[in-house]
Structure formats: C-alpha cells, structure tokens
Amino acid sequence: LDPEEMRRLGYWVVDQVVAHVAGKGSGPAVRVGDPGDLRSTLGGPVPSEPGDVQAAMEALVDVALPHMQHGDHPRYFARVPGPSSFPAVLGEWLGTGHQAIATSWGGGSGPATVELVVCEWLASVLGLPESTEGVLLSGGSMANVTALVAVRAVLGEGVAYLSDQTHSSIARGLRLLGWSAEQISVVPTGEDLRLPVEELRRRMAADREAGRRPLVVIATAGTTNTGTVDPLEDLADLCAIEDVWLHVDGAYGGPAALCAPGRDELAGITRADSVVLDPHKWLFQPYDVGCLLVTRPGVLERAYTMNPEYLADVTAGTGEVDLRNRSLELSRRSRALKLWLTMRGYGTRALADAVERGIALAEHAEGLLRADPFWEVVTPAQLGVVTFAAVGATGEDHTRAAAALSDDGYAALTTTTLHGRSVLRLCTINPATTGADLEGTLTRLAAYL
Numbered sequence: 352l353d354p355e356e357m358r359r360l361g362y363w364v365v366d367q368v369v370a371h372v373a374g375k376g377s378g379p380a381v382r383v384g385d386p387g388d389l390r391s392t393l394g395g396p397v398p399s400e401p402g403d404v405q406a407a408m409e410a411l412v413d414v415a416l417p418h419m420q421h422g423d424h425p426r427y428f429a430r431v432p433g434p435s436s437f438p439a440v441l442g443e444w445l446g447t448g449h450q451a452i453a454t455s456w457g458g459g460s461g462p463a464t465v466e467l468v469v470c471e472w473l474a475s476v477l478g479l480p481e482s483t484e485g486v487l488l489s490g491g492s493m494a495n496v497t498a499l500v501a502v503r504a505v506l507g508e509g510v511a512y513l514s515d516q517t518h519s520s521i522a523r524g525l526r527l528l529g530w531s532a533e534q535i536s537v538v539p540t541g542e543d544l545r546l547p548v549e550e551l552r553r554r555m556a557a558d559r560e561a562g563r564r565p566l567v568v569i570a571t572a573g574t575t576n577t578g579t580v581d582p583l584e585d586l587a588d589l590c591a592i593e594d595v596w597l598h599v600d601g602a603y604g605g606p607a608a609l610c611a612p613g614r615d616e617l618a619g620i621t622r623a624d625s626v627v628l629d630p631h632k633w634l635f636q637p638y639d640v641g642c643l644l645v646t647r648p649g650v651l652e653r654a655y656t657m658n659p660e661y662l663a664d665v666t667a668g669t670g671e672v673d674l675r676n677r678s679l680e681l682s683r684r685s686r687a688l689k690l691w692l693t694m695r696g697y698g699t700r701a702l703a704d705a706v707e708r709g710i711a712l713a714e715h716a717e718g719l720l721r722a723d724p725f726w727e728v729v730t731p732a733q734l735g736v737v738t739f740a741a742v743g744a745t746g747e748d749h750t751r752a753a754a755a756l757s758d759d760g761y762a763a764l765t766t767t768t769l770h771g772r773s774v775l776r777l778c779t780i781n782p783a784t785t786g787a788d789l790e791g792t793l794t795r796l797a798a799y800l
C-alpha cells in the first residue's frame with residue numbers, strides 16, 4: 352500500500368469509528384449471529400492472492416462487528432459493560448500503528464515509562480503508598496493470577512482464603528497453579544455477601560493447628576454479582592495480626608476510588624498488599640487492559656525475573672525497569688498509551704464525575720424498583736450494581752425475560768444466582784445511560800415477565 356492509499360483506507364476507518372461512537376445506542380445492545388451466515392461472508396479457504404482491502408474492511412464492519420455484545424451501548428447493563436472513550440481509542444491506534452512494545456527498558460523505554468507513570472497514577476488514585484509497583488495485563492483474570500503466582504513464588508506455599516462471591520478467575524487460577532484442595536479455603540458468606548472476618552480468623556487458627564500456613568486472603572472490592580465490598584479495614588487488621596498477604600480484587604470496583612462516594616466504600620483498600628483493577632471496565636478503556644499493583648517493592652521482580660543471554664543487550668540498568676520481569680509476558684504491547692491519553696485528556700475530575708454518575712444511576716434504578724410493587728430489590732445499589740426480582744417469578748421466568756429483552760435489541764441485562772436465589776441484575780457504569788434508558792428497560796422487562 353502506498354501512503355495515499357494508506358491515508359484513504361485509514362480515514363475510512365476513522366469515519367466508521369466516529370459514526371459508531373456518535374451513534375451509540377441506535378442499534379441493538381446485543382446481537383448474536385448465525386454461524387452459517389457469519390461464515391458465508393467471513394469464512395472460506397485461506398486467501399492465497401491479494402484481495403480488496405476496502406471490501407474486506409466493509410465485511411468486518413457490516414458482518415463481524417455488529418454481531419457481539421455492545422458493551423459501550425447506553426442500555427448494555429449485562430455482566431460488566433465496557434463504556435470506552437475516544438481518547439483511549441486514539442491511544443490504542445497510535446500504539447498499534449507504531450508497533451509499540453513495552454517489554455524491556457532497552458527495547459522500549461518510552462512505552463515502559465508511560466506504563467510506569469500510569470501505574471503510579473492508578474496507585475495514587477487508590478491511595479496506595481508511593482513505593483507501589485505495577486504492571487498492566489490483559490484484564491482482571493490475568494492480573495489476579497499474576498499476583499497469586501508472585502505471592503507464592505516469594506512467600507512459599509500456604510492457604511488462600513476467598514469467599515463464595517469471589518470471581519471465578521481466582522479459584523481457577525489457584526487450582527491451575529497447583530494449590531491443593533486443602534490450601535483453597537472458600538468461606539461461605541452470610542446474607543450481606545461479605546467475607547465473614549470471624550469465620551476467617553477461626554479457619555486460620557484451625558489451619559495453623561493442622562500444620563498449614565495461612566498465606567493470602569483474597570478480598571473483593573466490588574463483587575461481580577452485586578458490587579459488594581468485603582470489610583477491607585477488618586480484613587487488613589486480621590492480615591496484619593496473622594502476617595498474611597491481603598490481595599484485593601478491585602477489577603470491577605477499584606476505579607470507584609476516583610470519586611468521594613466510591614472512596615468511602617473502598618476504605619481500607621489502601622492497606623492491601625496487592626490490588627487489581629480493570630481499566631477496561633470502569634475507566635473507559637477499549638479491551639484489553641487490567642492492572643496489578645503491589646505495595647511491597649521488589650516482589651514482582653523477585654517472582655518473575657529472567658535475564659537470558661539473548662536479552663542481555665536490552666536489560667535495565669539501575670533506576671530502570673524491564674516490564675517483562677513483572678509478569679509471565681515477554682513480548683507485550685503497550686496497554687498504557689490509551690490510559691495515559693485518557694487521563695491526560697480528561698483529567699481525574701471528569702473521570703470521577705463519570706464514575707460517580709455510574710454509582711448514582713444504580714441508585715436511581717433502585718428507586719424505580721422500590722416504587723413499583725411489581726419488583727423486589729434483592730441487594731441495594733452498590734458501586735453501580737443493583738439486583739432485583741419480579742415478585743412471584745421463577746428463575747426460568749427471569750432467564751426468559753432477560754433473553755427476550757436482549758433479543759428485541761432494546762437493552763441487555765444479566766440474571767445471576769445469590770445463595771440459590773435467581774435475580775436480575777443491572778450494572779450501570781456507562782455515564783451515557785439516562786434515567787429514561789433505565790425506565791424503558793424496566794418497563795419492557797416487566798412486559799416479558
């Protein structure tokens with residue numbers, strides 16, 4: 352492709368993306384395709400000859416990209432929405448177009464610096480100590496596993512404590528990392544769906560008695576099911592007494608620390624040994640970017656450092672950082688550019704307003720639900736999540752109604768199960784959502800029940 356052709360194709364892409372961003376909400380919130388239909392355009396034998404790039408891009412825009420959950424749609428309330436922002440898209444494009452790499456200091460000191468700065472900014476937003484060190488990963492799952500690997504590599508074997516509300520990435524990670532069944536202590540939550548501190552204390556004592564070493568408590572700051580925050584201050588006290596590592600999975604709720612109501616909810620997160628947060632959830636980033644922050648300096652490098660002879664030329668000197676030595680990734684793209692541009696472009700005050708709006712929207716939804724005897728609120732609005740049920744409805748009724756709402760394209764929301772009870776769930780972190788969007792969604796949902 353010559354430069355003129357590159358420009359023509361590139362501007363076409365910009366037009367498509369701007370049209371998408373400007374028109375968010377005009378199409379369905381979720382669209383699932385038929386495998387045969389999708390393959391009739393996108394499949395076929397391996398292309399051996401050059402093709403028409405413009406026509407191929409049109410196939411992507413017309414056929415591939417419409418068929419997905421549109422996490423940036425103002426009425427996408429399912430699972431965890433992904434309300435991206437345009438400066439972040441620009442940052443992503445710049446990095447991709449320049450083949451940015453953030454692996455070693457010698458091979459990418461610019462992108463590495465941007466990543467280190469972004470991690471410092473995130474640590475500062477959370478109120479973590481200045482000595483906190485971080486790394487960006489593909490998302491919360493990888494960031495959680497990266498923390499668990501480091502804890503065990505540096506501190507040795509022991510028991511991990513989590514709750515029945517902890518995200519499944521943790522249980523899967525522990526199992527696949529070789530933690531034995533007796534080293535994985537899943538504590539049942541009570542009605543408040545929080546990690547019960549007294550039961551945790553009792554289990555730690557019993558484990559010590561049985562010759563097992565309590566190693567790490569995994570708390571959640573904003574559970575996926577209900578947005579609940581575990582009692583972080585009490586857990587930090589317990590972990591300090593017991594000399595146990597406190598990991599906080601704030602993949603969903605961590606960014607709430609930007610605004611005052613969120614900071615109140617997250618009190619105690621400042622005392623964690625490690626924290627995960629997912630900018631591709633509530634910090635308005637395109638997929639993918641997760642972040643692991645560790646407040647004990649040197650732990651990541653102690654766990655992950657490898658300096659083979661073929662990387663000697665690009666290995667960091669004093670005061671420099673090789674990001675390859677903070678996780679299992681070697682070749683790694685620069686996930687920081689988009690976040691850096693977003694934070695520079697908007698500033699934390701605008702981002703805080705957007706996050707606070709997400710919290711307020713769930714509270715507004717809770718108000719609508721409480722005002723209508725058709726509904727019962729099951730868990731109140733917490734960090735942008737509210738769960739509820741239709742009075743007298745079965746789990747099947749909920750599932751059918753949620754599916755019908757997705758199928759008609761107006762909105763998407765999720766069902767989940769809390770201690771065996773089926774509930775409907777709204778996650779309202781898209782600042783573009785309006786009160787009318789919430790009202791329309793509940794009215795349509797009720798009609799399907």
Ligand code: PLP
Pocket residue numbers: 431489490491492493518520571573574575600601602603604629641
């Ligand atoms: N932890 C929590 C609390 C989550 O809500 C999620 C995703 O919803 C994850 C971890 C996993 O994050 P990711 O999907 O980015 O891997």
